[in-house]
């Protein structure tokens with residue numbers, strides 16, 4: 001009920017708390033890591049100085065609204081100002097109407113933020129998102145709460161879920177997923193350029209969209225099997241449509257304000273239910289317990305998830321579909337655009353493009369297998385070789401540094417506690433902004449005086465340390481001096497993330513560090529390798545710009561459509 005003012009205010013507050021606050025990478029993490037999250041018994045940081053001080057508030061707020069107008073106008077700039085206000089070690093409060101949060105910044109404070117597992121939690125938020133964004137029926141949503149035993153330890157089932165996620169998206173099974181993704185992506189791309197087009201330029205008005213479409217298809221095929229797509233031919237564009245308005249669902253806006261989003265959500269849930277029924281009817285779990293991939297459920301992890309849902313007592317069809325939907329969203333909404341950015345960055349930089357293309361076409365990353373059927377040699381890109389390449393890794397890290405902007409939000413759930421000597425009260429909220437840290441001059445290097453590479457510019461070699469060049473590497477001089485000679489004796493440039501633990505945080509960190517990060521990295525690098533090995537691609541319009549309106553939500557998409565042309569490479573006949 002409540003007054004009508006409250007009705008307008010509440011969604012706004014929820015927006016700020018959930019929409020802006022709960023970054024997709026974090027949601028991703030929460031949903032993947034999901035139920036496990038809450039209560040690992042780790043050492044407490046119960047403060048010895050109980051009289052610790054309260055953190056300051058950023059001046060320049062206006063009455064009633066606080067910093068809300070500044071936040072809506074330019075969130076990125078507000079976050080940096082708060083971070084810098086009295087220095088990075090001091091959490092600073094900003095007020096967004098009736099909601100306020102402390103901004104935490106600087107590598108040391110961020111390390112404490114990620115280590116603080118007892119007092120800070122994000123769990124309750126992810127439960128709300130299950131309902132608001134993914135359409136889990138209200139009466140079932142409590143089933144998704146992490147189970148704990150009477151003495152506060154994670155229940156056994158939480159361990160099983162955790163294990164399944166860890167094992168499913170990393171280690172040896174990662175190889176299966178990678179190979180599957182690579183093959184499907186090539187197949188999907190080739191499906192759109194028939195033989196007649198070979199050697200002819202095709203104009204593309206939205207390269208980002210095109211890459212998204214194929215990456216999504218390959219990803220869904222890899223994770224959920226072949227029937228998710230064949231039973232639901234429009235699922236890619238439905239997903240796209242849904243994601244356009246996902247922000248308003250995260251906000252918890254009332255249904256009359258988001259009719260389009262809700263319609264797309266129901267359509268997605270119906271599609272996923274169709275897949276669930278089809279798999280149940282046609283595939284018997286017990287027969288295939290050790291297969292890594294099969295067409296009905298897709299990868300083994302997805303199959304295990306279905307069994308774990310049953311074990312948890314989540315039997316309602318829609319609740320199960322909501323969970324599968326959340327997983328689909330988590331594995332696509334951010335890594336898809338990130339994969340596309342990787343390609344766009346390479347295409348924008350002629351020298352970089354030539355270098356990578358050259359290596360690809362000369363077979364540096366390939367293993368050659370001869371096919372007995374066609375008596376032809378088949379060149380296969382070898383993911384292991386790609387992943388070991390220092391330059392590709394640096395482009396990957398730089399792409400995420402510049403194109404991902406997440407806000408990681410935690411709430412003091414247990415009670416008052418001391419955070420780095422500052423008193424935080426129960427239910428207060430702490431936030432870190434990945435972009436603020438990614439732009440921090442006190443940590444990052446910016447090349448040398450002759451060849452500066454400012455932090456707002458993409459520098460493909462930012463993460464390469466060249467022992468012969470004192471201006472190379474991601475850290476600035478002061479930080480580097482502290483971290484002397486990490487890899488002395490190394491001859492050429494090498495990829496390095498040393499000293500960046502609290503500064504490069506596109507995947508969040510600590511307990512909720514995104515478990516999908518290894519696969520996301522492969523997905524990004526492989527996408528560019530597959531596209532460039534099959535096609536000549538050239539950008540034909542102006543350079544892609546990032547759309548900062550999506551600040552706080554994860555991978556920010558390009559602001560305008562990216563025009564390009566592409567042409568199928570004519571395979572070498574040898």
Ligand SMILES: *[C@@H]1O[C@H](CO)[C@@H](O)[C@H](O)[C@H]1NC(C)=O
Pocket residue numbers: 073074076077080548
């Ligand atoms: C936000 O502020 C930053 C500087 O803090 C600036 O670089 C950026 O262009 C601004 N963005 C918008 C949309 O005004």
Ligand SMILES: *[C@@H]1O[C@H](CO)[C@@H](O)[C@H](O)[C@H]1NC(C)=O
Pocket residue numbers: 212240243244246247332333334336337550553554555556557
């Ligand atoms: C999905 O939406 C989020 C939030 O607006 C955005 O950051 C992301 O790039 C979108 N992803 C796709 C695949 O459109």
